[in-house]
Amino acid sequence: QSALTQPPSASGSPGQSVTISCTGTSSDVGGYNYVSWYQQHPGKAPKLMISEVSKRSSGVPDRFSGSKSGNTASLTVSGLQAEDEADYYCYSYAGSNNWVFGGGTKLTVL
Amino acid sequence: EVQLVESGGGLVQPGGSLRLSCAASGFTLRGYWMHWVRQAPGKGLLWVSQIHSDGSTTTYADSVKGRFTISRDDAKNMVYLQMNSLRAEDTAVYYCARDFAYSSDVWGQGTLVTVSS
Numbered sequence: 353q354s355a356l357t358q359p360p361s362a363s364g365s366p367g368q369s370v371t372i373s374c375t376g377t378s379s380d381v382g383g384y385n386y387v388s389w390y391q392q393h394p395g396k397a398p399k400l401m402i403s404e405v406s407k408r409s410s411g412v413p414d415r416f417s418g419s420k421s422g423n424t425a426s427l428t429v430s431g432l433q434a435e436d437e438a439d440y441y442c443y444s445y446a447g448s449n450n451w452v453f454g455g456g457t458k459l460t461v462l
Numbered sequence: 463e464v465q466l467v468e469s470g471g472g473l474v475q476p477g478g479s480l481r482l483s484c485a486a487s488g489f490t491l492r493g494y495w496m497h498w499v500r501q502a503p504g505k506g507l508l509w510v511s512q513i514h515s516d517g518s519t520t521t522y523a524d525s526v527k528g529r530f531t532i533s534r535d536d537a538k539n540m541v542y543l544q545m546n547s548l549r550a551e552d553t554a555v556y557y558c559a560r561d562f563a564y565s566s567d568v569w570g571q572g573t574l575v576t577v578s579s
Binding site: 353386392397399449455 | 497499506507508514519523524557562563564565566567569570571572
């Protein structure tokens, strides 16, 4: 049950695009199309943004998109806005009714 | 409004026990898998445990296996986490979350557990 690997930080200017990676193994990210992404603002509960690799949750702007290639999943935020500044976590099913999170990425809008 | 509300957190001494509760409202718990996730102060999210909709299958993170027990009472629309032999490293905000397609689409606000002497 090793955590998925995310970069600790990412940044971009308003209007730019930024991509956050999430690297696992063939036992989790690579083995299932059950990768999801969460946004968490300070002091708040996580919010589901993307499920099943690329399905946007209800109400999530289409500026947010997800993808996966092999053992690495990615979250892309296009047209960055100030309110996108938050921590982002990936989460993957890891088989045998186990799940694993990434370590989290702090996104800064410059 | 679909909502989860956790309760039962607090200060407990190392080696002690605590039972967390998660009350669901706005939907029927029956039919949903449920999870507990925790977040230590200033740290990332950690999946702790899950329970299948019929309660037949429960799983745990290695760090809590043998010490924590997840359960549910669909008649009361409640999910529980019994935590025994608590350690300082169990200090965290504990969230319950509803499973949706192997993700978690509804989260509670969290309850803080502090393990300290």
